[in-house]
Amino acid sequence: MTGLRSSREEVARLLRQKAxxxxxxxxxxxxxxxxxxxxxxxxxxxxxALETSATLTRPVAASGTPKxxxxxxxxxQAVAAVTSSLPVLPASYVELREHALSCTRCRLSExxxxxxxxxxxxxxxxxVVGEAPGASEDETGVPFVGAAGKYLNLLLSTxxxxxxxxxxxxxxxxxxxxxxxxxxxxxxxxxSPFLLKQIELVQPEVLLxxxxxxxxxxxxxxxxxxxxxRGEVHNYGGVPLVVTYHPxxxxxxxxxxxxxxEDLQLLRQVLDGA
Ligand code: SF4
Numbered sequence: 614m615t616g617l618r619s620s621r622e623e624v625a626r627l628l629r630q631k632a633x634x635x636x637x638x639x640x641x642x643x644x645x646x647x648x649x650x651x652x653x654x655x656x657x658x659x660x661x662a663l664e665t666s667a668t669l670t671r672p673v674a675a676s677g678t679p680k681x682x683x684x685x686x687x688x689x690q691a692v693a694a695v696t697s698s699l700p701v702l703p704a705s706y707v708e709l710r711e712h713a714l715s716c717t718r719c720r721l722s723e724x725x726x727x728x729x730x731x732x733x734x735x736x737x738x739x740x741v742v743g744e745a746p747g748a749s750e751d752e753t754g755v756p757f758v759g760a761a762g763k764y765l766n767l768l769l770s771t772x773x774x775x776x777x778x779x780x781x782x783x784x785x786x787x788x789x790x791x792x793x794x795x796x797x798x799x800x801x802x803x804x805s806p807f808l809l810k811q812i813e814l815v816q817p818e819v820l821l822x823x824x825x826x827x828x829x830x831x832x833x834x835x836x837x838x839x840x841x842x843r844g845e846v847h848n849y850g851g852v853p854l855v856v857t858y859h860p861x862x863x864x865x866x867x868x869x870x871x872x873x874x875e876d877l878q879l880l881r882q883v884l885d886g887a
Pocket of ligand 1: 713716717718719720721722728751786787788800804
């Protein structure tokens, strides 16, 4: 409970800072208001310098441009190319969802209460990709509704994002693994085509992978620690991809709240075409 409380205090501090400093404020734990204001001014000056240099050094620049304001959209064909080698799935969103809701492609169909397909708006600017449903999700059929989901909603709101109008959420696995164990490789292989088809149909401007399983799947970098691939913008079929910790991990380990927040700032910058 101490960890959860301190994590909530961090978020409360973050929200107070944003109210005082504005939506582009930096969140830096332990700073006074004056120190934060000085740093925010430095950051703004740095951002202006970056704008004028017009040099984007992130990996995404190699094969895709963020679909922010004034930037060309990632092509639907590029994402479709990623999914072209997958099993044939329905081409329409409604049919894909119906197909998943009755799926028995892997052993997880035997123990589930409900298939958890997605939540949020269908044509969202941001698509959040998690790992697998937990007990609350299995019961309700909606992803990220437990404590971790509520924390995710709160953190997303600090960068102006909400599943009510800008966010779509789905998991790598659509059915709950027993006892919330980790997904098995054959389960990921069986289920991930649904997720990849969802990405193709939703056409998000930016992807946010939370947790190792979604990060490794979408970056294609298996067995790489999350800490080594977060903090930069990757590229999934032309769509900018930010990877970060799972919100459930933040509840267990509040020291990851700050890097999570920094990754959300990065996502916001990509979304704004910075
Ligand atoms: S986890 Fe995915 S592949 Fe397995 S039964 Fe559920 S929907 Fe089908």
